[in-house]
Ligand SMILES: Nc1ncnc2c1ncn2[C@@H]1O[C@H](COP(=O)(O)OP(=O)(O)O)[C@@H](O)[C@H]1O
């Protein structure tokens with residue numbers, strides 16, 4: 373047994389003082405416990421690396437998928453825009469229309485705000501073009517008469533939406549003297565419609581996957597709390613508040629979220645890099661008109677941050693539920 | 700210090716664990732609560748720590764009625780009471796030092812002050828040399844002393860213990876009880892539940908005897924033979 377002459381010993385048993393001089397320290401100690409909890413929960417995560425890794429991997433994948441979709445859709449959109457940009461609409465005039473009439477129609481069309489340029493192709497030019505195509509030369513010379521009409525190649529203003537192009541095509545069809553309008557741009561409408569579906573699907577998917585990530589972190593924290601029910605009992609018995617008991621678990625949620633957010637960003641960047649090579653070839657094929665976008669930097673920062681909030685939320689919901697009876 | 704007035708406790712679906720219990724404990728007094736297994740000793744201590752609530756009657760601590768303490772006030776109440784358990788209830792994955800320090804962390808004491816007080820408490824129970832060890836490496840008696848150090852480290856006015864020597868051999872049990880008696884000498888009120896009559900007699904302190912939840916005898920210290 374220890375000696376009773378030690379003055380430090382007597383301190384322990386000095387008459388109890390309930391007049392606490394701890395008030396000014398209250399904030400400092402609160403602050404300190406936050407740091408302590410953050411550190412302790414991180415150490416706890418690191419002490420069982422496999423479990424932590426699995427949780428972070430599942431959460432990270434769930435968060436990476438929407439990012440990959442975002443990347444894919446954004447680029448398909450840009451590709452569509454680029455392809456649509458030099459899409460000319462060809463208006464075939466009735467055979468028998470003569471040059472001046474063709475020029476007149478072209479001039480009228482050039483006045484339209486949705487038209488960038490109109491090129492008039494004479495029947496002779498058409499024939500020459502055909503002749504240049506391999507194998508046609510001989511056959512064409514056999515014709516004594518040029519059967520080709522005047523053709524107006526109409527280039528819509530760049531940046532027109534698919535439905536605006538569609539309107540232009542409809543207007544062209546109604547022009548007097550126009551026989552046939554060949555619009556190879558209907559694919560673009562379909563693409564835009566498809567992209568709309570894709571965007572909506574990606575949004576729903578992102579919501580579902582975010583929910584999945586929330587459930588994963590919630591379940592991990594739930595198991596963590598139930599495996600530590602004895603410790604929690606002890607903490608409560610020696611006077612810990614519910615907030616005190618919860619704090620390390622909330623930080624664990626934050627850590628899980630942050631780590632999985634970083635993993636998701638990492639995976640998305642890997643996807644981006646994997647796509648970079650074929651995409652740049654595609655871009656080259658469009659003579660630089662195709663600007664392929666990556667993930668914006670703000671998103672790379674926002675995702676880990678948002679994931680941390682998600683982890684905190686999951687931990688908060690679960691811990692509130694699990695500790696509701698603890699007292 | 701402690702007032703029980705006509706306190707009854709009926710567990711849900713159970714019979715009455717305590718009935719119409721009235722007794723007082725003065726500040727600085729040390730008392731034993733004894734009786735057969737099932738007499739209601741643990742229940743009495745649980746009511747003091749608000750682990751259970753009474754079905755009837757009034758319990759007051761330092762003049763404050765426990766009935767007025769809501770759920771949110773429980774942690775604060777428990778910080779005023781040092782509790783010692785039969786099975787020590789230490790956190791086995793933390794060092795002896797961390798276990799003893801715990802109430803001070805919860806109480807928001809500054810680190811330097813914490814270290815000083817935790818070491819003083821460990822020294823008091825004679826285990827300062829073990830501060831870096833895990834509880835698993837200690838003997839049953841040593842663990843119980845760590846539990847006691849944890850109970851007194853925040854200088855509670857009241858120390859309650861439920862069968863603190865239940866797992867110990869007689870010699871160790873005496874040492875533990877003498878440790879409690881020492882704390883009483885420094886002004887702490889001590890209430891110990893135990894069914895070890897020979898040990899209780901030896902301590903020459905007040906004895907409250909329960910039987911089937913009723914108080915059947917209240918023997919003053921000087922009357923203990
Ligand atoms: N949580 C509980 N639920 C129902 N009955 C209980 C509970 N705890 C104790 N009891 C009953 O209350 C009575 C008193 O128990 P207890 O206070 O533990 O006695 P002691 O500590 O003196 O052995 C016993 O009959 C016991 O079965």
Ligand SMILES: [Mg+2]
Nearest residue numbers: 740741742861
């Ligand atoms: Mg008992």
